[in-house]
């Protein structure tokens with residue numbers, strides 16, 4: 001039985017989604033395009049990184065073969081090892097959104113079969129009656145933004161006016177989200193969180209997946225900076241997930257990073273917060289030390305998406321992948337007989353793509369541990385196969401969606 005460690009590299013897609021065109025993302029390929037830029041010398045940044053993308057540990061676990069099975073080609077400039085360790089494959093998303101909750105819930109065995117509500121791209125993004133009710137209940141003089149935007153760009157543009165007027169900055173994206181940026185000191189973090197809780201209640205009839213608090217600090221457009229105090233207020237998953245099923249069977253679910261928020265704190269035994277990929281890896285390693293037989297450690301590595309993918313920062317994304325890869329031997333050293341590590345992603349966010357939104361892609365599935373025989377599991381028809389494999393590994397009954405590859 002032993003333990004399972006599920007690491008989601010947020011937005012690390014491998015291209016090839018059969019329905020990408022329906023999302024305007026045909027040809028998007030997060031890994032493929034990063035590798036292409038790196039191989040062409042277009043992702044060098046002094047003091048950060050240079051040259052072809054180098055992911056020796058994930059490559060030994062089958063990442064090159066995964067990329068080819070998902071997108072039809074090996075990533076440019078990356079050596080393909082002859083021998084691969086562990087189980088490797090790709091997975092296609094069947095949920096209808098390319099957002100973080102849909103991806104994570106499907107990984108945890110619960111695909112989203114309904115359509116989320118989205119806000120329009122033209123004119124005011126938010127319904128007037130909702131904004132009026134929200135401002136009245138929260139006692140604020142109005143909102144700024146009311147549009148689709150990139151979070152860093154909109155605080156640079158409206159942050160000073162926000163400080164002057166006390167109006168929170170409200171914006172959205174191609175995801176089912178209502179995001180609120182406000183100054184941690186001038187507006188106040190607690191006030192921002194209270195504003196978001198009110199919005200969460202008012203948005204349920206609109207079928208909006210998440211309300212996200214985006215606190216920032218600094219005094220002017222050039223110094224504004226978002227802080228680690230981001231909070232996501234999600235609706236509940238549509239059915240019990242792998243996490244609920246584990247709890248029901250007396251297991252512990254250790255949620256590292258924003259996993260707790262993504263699952264609306266359902267099916268979580270304990271939350272371990274950390275800010276940034278390095279700290280998230282450190283927290284995961286110490287949680288592995290504490291996990292008992294039958295437990296799940298579930299970590300979301302958010303930087304790939306939030307700091308590099310949405311910001312369309314190719315060298316930054318490449319360097320973050322290389323740094324993550326370099327920490328994998330630390331994970332290997334922690335493993336006991338019977339342990340299972342799974343590396344995957346929740347959607348794509350191709351940093352070479354137009355706009356600043358997620359991209360519809362397949363995701364990698366790497367599963368390894370002491371004594372696990374290397375083999376290809378091909379392209380899985382749903383991310384739910386990941387959750388079902390973990391269910392089988394941890395010895396709980398199978399769920400309704402997905403099929404175990406173990």
Ligand SMILES: O=P(O)(O)O[C@H]1O[C@H](CO)[C@@H](O)[C@H]1O
Nearest residue numbers: 149150151152173175177310
């Ligand atoms: O541009 P920022 O604020 O990072 O927003 C991004 O983060 C949201 C949640 O992951 C996405 O919907 C996307 O819009």
Ligand SMILES: [Mn+2]
Nearest residue numbers: 010011100346
């Ligand atoms: Mn995500």
Ligand SMILES: [Mn+2]
Nearest residue numbers: 305306310358
């Ligand atoms: Mn994102």
